[in-house]
Amino acid sequence: MKVLVIEDNESVCSMLDMFFEKENFSGKFIHNGLEGYQHFLINEYDLIILDWMLPGMDGITVCRKIREVNKEIPIIMLTAKDSESDQVLGLEMGADDYVTKPFSPLALTARMKAVARRFHKTDEDESQETSVVTVKKETREVFILNKRIPNLTPKEFDLLTFFVQHPKQVFSREQILEQVWGFQFYGDDRTVDVHIKRLRRKIGRDNQPFFHTIWGVGYKFDETVVFNED
Known part of the structure; x- marks a missing residue:
């Protein structure tokens, strides 16, 4: 796996480099946000790890600009900011996962593998369809009553x-x-709530x-029950 790491903390980069070597990942480490974005534009990677403060x-700006030119590459935000509002902002800009510092390198590499598997599946030619929703895996498009829903992030589509x-x-x-994320629970399930809220807003219609x-307990998907949510 070719990984672009845009992170200004050299100690974090050294630690990741050591773990990448064990996992046979090829890592490129850049310590400046603008330089990282410019490097991304002329190179190909399988995944990006992106620090917030650069x-x-x-x-956040780097993430948004990457998504303007590439909506598919997995992006994991790596940051000390752990409030729900910060997480929402990162996901709104197109991040697929959110890991807070301090973090376990083993947990991070597990998430990296899981995200990569989600984006490199071999069954992309399949489609899923209900009476209301059509999901086209090959083109990664979603239709509600034959109306295309734009601007879904890759993780929203997977969910x-x-x-x-x-x-x-x-x-x-x-x-x-x-x-959906492909890893065992590590103690912060707010990312699920954030993605559900965003999908409700993007695909909901009327009071449905x-x-x-x-x-x-959790969540379920049901087209037949109509009631007001929080």
Whole structure:
């Protein structure tokens, strides 16, 4: 796996480089946001690890600009900012996962592998369809009653695809993390809540949220139940 790491903390980079070598990853480390973005434009990578606070150009801006030219490459935000509002902002700009410092290198590499697997599946020619929602894996497009839904992030697409494949089934946040993100639960399930809220806003119509909260358990996807959510 070729990984671009845009991170200004050289100690973090040295630690990651050591773990990358064990995993047989090829890592390129750049310590300036603007330089990292410019390097990305002329090189190809399988995954990007992006720090939030960077000289030259902050990580949020770098993430947004990368998404303007490439909507598919997985991006993991690596940052000391851990509030829900910060996480929402990172995901809004196109990040697929969010890892807070201090972090476990083993946990990070596990997430990297999981994200890479999600983006390099071999069954992209399949489609999923319900009475309302059509998910086209080959083109990674979503249609609600034949109307295309624009601007879904890669992880939002994966999450919706998973629920469309399992209508009316209730899943805990931990199960969703394992099935969609591909890693075991590490203690912060807010990323699931954030993605569900965003999908509700993007694909919901009238009073139909599709994603329903099952209090004390998790979420389910149901096109037939209509009720007001929080």
